[in-house]
Amino acid sequence: MSHPYTDGLDAGVVRYQCCDGCGAWQPLERHACRTCGSLQLHWREASGLATVYAVTEISRAPTDAFRALAPYTLVLATLDEGPRVMGHADPGVAIGDRVRAGFMRFGEGTLLRFRRE
């Protein structure tokens, strides 16, 4: 299924939603701005630079497809623009590390994968 976020990953960019009314970034895909209620939201491209907020080591993959990758590292990373996104990351990254978005073809799509700056 086509979606601005996953299409962005395919194109090598991290996208996030932003309000046309007040400029506030949106924490998740939303239908109305969290700040002013405007319905005029659009997608922007982030720089890809982020700071690691949380780290999880995955040893048991949730699906057969991901079993090939396990063990792997997932992070929640705060984009410099503000939104927080989940992605794969280099093994051993720690909370507070500066990372840059990378993109890894996987199956039919593309995974966001952060590497240390």
Ligand SMILES: [Zn+2]
């Ligand atoms: Zn707004």
